[in-house]
Amino acid sequence: MSDSKELWLNLRTNLPKYDVRLGTATAQGYVNDPKLLGFVASRYKFVSKMFSGFEMVLEVGCGDAFGAPVVAQAVKFLVCTDIDEETLADNRHRCAHFGNIEFQYFDFRGGTFPRKMDGVYLVDVIEHVFPEEENTFVDNLVASLNSHGVMLMGTPNVTSEQYASKHSREGHINLKDHKSLKALGLKFFHNVFLFSMNDEVVHTGFSPMAHYLWALCVGPRGR
Numbered sequence: 559m560s561d562s563k564e565l566w567l568n569l570r571t572n573l574p575k576y577d578v579r580l581g582t583a584t585a586q587g588y589v590n591d592p593k594l595l596g597f598v599a600s601r602y603k604f605v606s607k608m609f610s611g612f613e614m615v616l617e618v619g620c621g622d623a624f625g626a627p628v629v630a631q632a633v634k635f636l637v638c639t640d641i642d643e644e645t646l647a648d649n650r651h652r653c654a655h656f657g658n659i660e661f662q663y664f665d666f667r668g669g670t671f672p673r674k675m676d677g678v679y680l681v682d683v684i685e686h687v688f689p690e691e692e693n694t695f696v697d698n699l700v701a702s703l704n705s706h707g708v709m710l711m712g713t714p715n716v717t718s719e720q721y722a723s724k725h726s727r728e729g730h731i732n733l734k735d736h737k738s739l740k741a742l743g744l745k746f747f748h749n750v751f752l753f754s755m756n757d758e759v760v761h762t763g764f765s766p767m768a769h770y771l772w773a774l775c776v777g778p779r780g781r
Contacts, residue, residue: 602624
């Protein structure tokens with residue numbers, strides 16, 4: 559006689575057991591607003607689809623690396639950078655299972671990354687960069703790309719700020735709408751393709767009603 563409980567317990571017993579924990583920021587979100595993790599994972603899935611098959615990819619402002627494995631699954635090698643040494647050290651320990659992810663300290667306000675990349679992406683970063691730092695910051699990102707490199711920037715829409723938490727508003731000192739995000743991209747690239755996002759859904763609908771914005775920047779301009 560078939561026994562569905564026995565079948566399931568046998569399957570579960572054979573699963574490999576990984577000692578994996580969430581980073582500090584992601585754990586806070588999991589406790590206080592768990593649906594947020596679904597939204598963030600979807601952003602990284604979008605990056606992974608845009609950069610699928612790329613050899614060398616760079617993440618700027620990786621934080622606690624919640625989304626890095628999603629991108630790493632789609633590319634050959636991923637370098638995750640941040641300006642928080644403590645978080646990077648924790649990432650190296652927690653993410654040791656992922657053999658094609660490397661964590662490095664790097665501040666793009668001060669220079670160009672020493673290796674040329676096929677793609678560079680920023681998820682929830684540009685809104686934390688002061689406007690007076692922005693041109694130097696992005697110029698250094700572009701200079702870190704090879705001649706056919708692509709940059710992908712994701713950021714909350716300024717029109718959604720009224721719904722943000724107090725904590726988010728304190729850190730968001732450079733929010734953009736779709737026009738200003740595209741204008742920033744066109745300073746450094748020949749082509750900028752805009753996408754919008756609401757919760758987990760990526761679309762090309764009416765930008766002012768989008769919660770989240772993406773700029774896919776292609777064709778770096780000469781320095």
